[in-house]
Amino acid sequence: MNPLYAELQWLPRVPREFSDKLRALGNTTASLGKELQALALYGLDLNQLTKLAKVIVKARAEGKSLGPLKPFRLAVLSNSTIDLVVPALVASAARHGIDLEIVQPSYDQVAQEALTPDSKVNSSKPDAVLFALDYRALPLKLSLGDSETSIATQQGAIGYLQALRNGIKANSNAVCIFQNFAPPPETLFGSLDRALPGTMRSLLDGVNRELAEFVLGSGDVLLDVAGLAETVGLADWHNPQLWNMAKFSFSDELIPLYADHVARTIAALRGKSGKVLILDLDNTVWGGVIGDDGLEGIQIAQGDARGEAHLAVQRLALDLRQRGIVLAVSSKNTDEVAREPFEKHPEMLLKLEHIAVFQANWNDKATNIQAIAEELSLGFDSLVFLDDNPVERGLVRELLPQVSVPELPEDPAYYARTLMAGGYFEAVTFAAEDLKRAGFYQDNAKRASLQKQVGGLDAYLASLDMTITFQPFDATGRARIVQLINKSNQYNLTTRRYTDPEVATAEDDPEVFTLQVRLVDVFGDNGMISVVICRPGKADSWEIDTWLMSCRVLGRRVEHMVLREVLDHARAAGIHKLSGTYLPTDRNKLVVDHYEKLGFTKVEEDASGVTRWEMFLADADPERAPMRVVSQGFIEAREKSIP
Amino acid sequence: MDTAQIYTRLTGIFQDVFDEDSIKVTPELSAKEVDGWDSLTHIRLILTVERAFKIKFSTSEIGKLENVGDLVALIQTRV
Numbered sequence: 001m002n003p004l005y006a007e008l009q010w011l012p013r014v015p016r017e018f019s020d021k022l023r024a025l026g027n028t029t030a031s032l033g034k035e036l037q038a039l040a041l042y043g044l045d046l047n048q049l050t051k052l053a054k055v056i057v058k059a060r061a062e063g064k065s066l067g068p069l070k071p072f073r074l075a076v077l078s079n080s081t082i083d084l085v086v087p088a089l090v091a092s093a094a095r096h097g098i099d100l101e102i103v104q105p106s107y108d109q110v111a112q113e114a115l116t117p118d119s120k121v122n123s124s125k126p127d128a129v130l131f132a133l134d135y136r137a138l139p140l141k142l143s144l145g146d147s148e149t150s151i152a153t154q155q156g157a158i159g160y161l162q163a164l165r166n167g168i169k170a171n172s173n174a175v176c177i178f179q180n181f182a183p184p185p186e187t188l189f190g191s192l193d194r195a196l197p198g199t200m201r202s203l204l205d206g207v208n209r210e211l212a213e214f215v216l217g218s219g220d221v222l223l224d225v226a227g228l229a230e231t232v233g234l235a236d237w238h239n240p241q242l243w244n245m246a247k248f249s250f251s252d253e254l255i256p257l258y259a260d261h262v263a264r265t266i267a268a269l270r271g272k273s274g275k276v277l278i279l280d281l282d283n284t285v286w287g288g289v290i291g292d293d294g295l296e297g298i299q300i301a302q303g304d305a306r307g308e309a310h311l312a313v314q315r316l317a318l319d320l321r322q323r324g325i326v327l328a329v330s331s332k333n334t335d336e337v338a339r340e341p342f343e344k345h346p347e348m349l350l351k352l353e354h355i356a357v358f359q360a361n362w363n364d365k366a367t368n369i370q371a372i373a374e375e376l377s378l379g380f381d382s383l384v385f386l387d388d389n390p391v392e393r394g395l396v397r398e399l400l401p402q403v404s405v406p407e408l409p410e411d412p413a414y415y416a417r418t419l420m421a422g423g424y425f426e427a428v429t430f431a432a433e434d435l436k437r438a439g440f441y442q443d444n445a446k447r448a449s450l451q452k453q454v455g456g457l458d459a460y461l462a463s464l465d466m467t468i469t470f471q472p473f474d475a476t477g478r479a480r481i482v483q484l485i486n487k488s489n490q491y492n493l494t495t496r497r498y499t500d501p502e503v504a505t506a507e508d509d510p511e512v513f514t515l516q517v518r519l520v521d522v523f524g525d526n527g528m529i530s531v532v533i534c535r536p537g538k539a540d541s542w543e544i545d546t547w548l549m550s551c552r553v554l555g556r557r558v559e560h561m562v563l564r565e566v567l568d569h570a571r572a573a574g575i576h577k578l579s580g581t582y583l584p585t586d587r588n589k590l591v592v593d594h595y596e597k598l599g600f601t602k603v604e605e606d607a608s609g610v611t612r613w614e615m616f617l618a619d620a621d622p623e624r625a626p627m628r629v630v631s632q633g634f635i636e637a638r639e640k641s642i643p
Numbered sequence: 644m645d646t647a648q649i650y651t652r653l654t655g656i657f658q659d660v661f662d663e664d665s666i667k668v669t670p671e672l673s674a675k676e677v678d679g680w681d682s683l684t685h686i687r688l689i690l691t692v693e694r695a696f697k698i699k700f701s702t703s704e705i706g707k708l709e710n711v712g713d714l715v716a717l718i719q720t721r722v
Contacts, residue, residue, distance in 0.1 A: 084686070
């Protein structure tokens with residue numbers, strides 16, 4: 001079974017404390033509805049959905065308010081056993097902001113319930129009725145090769161569904177949600193079943209086609225179960241053993257998926273669905289990092305496997321825009337650098353004119369997404385955020401829980417598919433005006449001004465459980481050290497390039513202080529992310545020759561922890577002053593105030609923008625960041641050179 | 644897998660399916676003794692066991708199960 005769909009892999013994995021969190025519900029100041037929705041947002045399995053549903057039903061029975069979840073009453077009519085599906089529906093609805101109440105009549109009473117005016121279903125005045133029928137519910141008879149009879153059979157089936165619909169409309173006027181029909185995987189002839197009239201396959205094709213036409217524009221809704229079954233595979237959808245034992249019309253393993261699809265449909269009926277796709281840039285919309293790799297280095301070429309994967313994301317974004325979804329960008333980059341590929345790269349499909357709001361800066365993404373929402377005058381729950389970096393995804397989920405943030409797999413080849421599997425943009429109606437919505441935003445690629453900082457950032461950083469490891473240069477790290485020295489362009493104070501032998505020389509020189517820095521967090525090992533080289537300066541001072549860092553770990557105060565480590569070693573070596581230089585390039589504007597932020601004093605600035613800074617160790621007291629420190633491999637007793 | 648390991652894993656599964664931390668899984672335990680162990684929960688239980696141990700039972704094997712002891716014996720034929 002395809003795990004993307006069976007395990008709802010666009011949703012974060014269920015934490016081990018799920019059951020404990022469920023039991024502790026109602027003990028905090030947050031609203032119960034919000035807490036329930038937060039728990040429902042994990043990729044829950046059937047047992048977990050069932051437990052969550054029990055809590056929801058109990059809270060409702062006790063008269064507790066489930067706001068801000070929107071109430072919705074759904075009657076479910078089925079020819080099959082849906083008892084295990086019902087709790088999954090309730091829990092999945094909470095995921096989509098809906099407080100779902102199910103009206104479930106006795107087994108297989110479809111016609112009776114629809115047509116009898118005072119039936120349980122009609123009396124309950126549901127908001128919608130879901131006809132959860134499978135192909136066995138239809139009055140279908142094979143008429144192999146007989147066109148005329150086949151057409152009559154199909155019309156008979158449609159007539160039956162229409163009669164059910166009329167019964168509901170006359171008695172309770174609920175919206176009707178019609179499932180279409182997943183054919184069984186078995187065929188009588190093989191390929192011919194599709195073409196020959198009167199086979200099960202062609203009868204169901206016909207019924208499905210007519211049902212779709214009949215529903216469109218009627219105010220009722222289609223639930224494309226046939227499409228869902230095709231997506232996961234008919235052989236996985238249908239489970240003969242479960243039908244025989246308990247009349248399950250599809251495999252229990254797909255109940256969470258089915259329930260999520262029903263929930264999306266109901267949410268869409270209530271106007272809750274994604275309206276904006278906010279795209280990260282580096283490694284999402286192109287392969288590589290524009291600030292480091294430059295226009296020539298990023299991967300979006302056709303014919304390059306990695307490039308094709310990212311182009312697929314771009315193509316998808318353009319198609320979504322065509323159907324009325326607004327596109328925005330939130331990237332950790334200098335604005336001009338981030339815009340370059342849109343303006344100049346020949347293979348880019350996305351252009352600036354396609355982007356309504358373009359946020360490229362070094363502030364945190366939650367604050368930027370807040371600015372995008374304000375600029376577009378849309379609620380957070382209309383926003384969908386696509387980012388390859390799990391730290392950024394975690395940040396936005398934590399600080400802006402209403403924004404939809406799909407999990408992404410390792411391989412970019414599956415980004416487009418995973419985004420769409422999440423169903424964030426589900427719509428049940430279509431109007432021609434929808435197509436034009438994205439074009440309404442004037443001043444495209446606008447930069448929205450940042451409002452106040454979104455709170456909770458420090459707590460989020462602390463939750464990342466970071467460990468920073470400091471070591472001097474060594475042979476094992478050398479290849480990566482050389483790579484970073486030669487590749488880093490943005491967070492690089494002096495952009496001095498050294499060859500492997502030159503780095504080896506620094507490694508062995510007892511006068512030179514070297515640092516390779518690694519960072520591990522709850523999402524994994526970021527590897528080596530910073531390199532520092534200090535050379536002896538005049539009179540008990542160190543000159544910071546090289547200070548570079550991977551932009552991926554910006555905003556976590558790694559540079560503060562690096563400074564603390566440098567100061568520790570400087571003190572041990574009897575050093576009294578650190579001197580640093582900023583050599584501006586066209587790529588490193590980002591670090592113009594690096595030394596200032598760390599508490600250095602500017603001592604010189606020349607016409608070309610070169611600045612020199614110093615810090616006296618006696619005065620130094622840099623901020624700590626919430627991370628564990630490991631310092632290893634240093635030989636502290638250094639011989640001071642005699643000038 | 645020895646019986647003790649199977650019972651340990653089954654205890655977790657029972658507690659999960661029945662949402663009841665106090666369930667004690669013994670060979671004689673059957674549907675009569677547990678609140679909420681109806682035919683549908685029984686199916687959910689069997690399906691959870693199949694997924695957890697990565698095994699499949701046949702319809703007739705499932706039909707013959709009378710108590711947990713039978714279930715454990717059946718699991719043992721597969722793992």
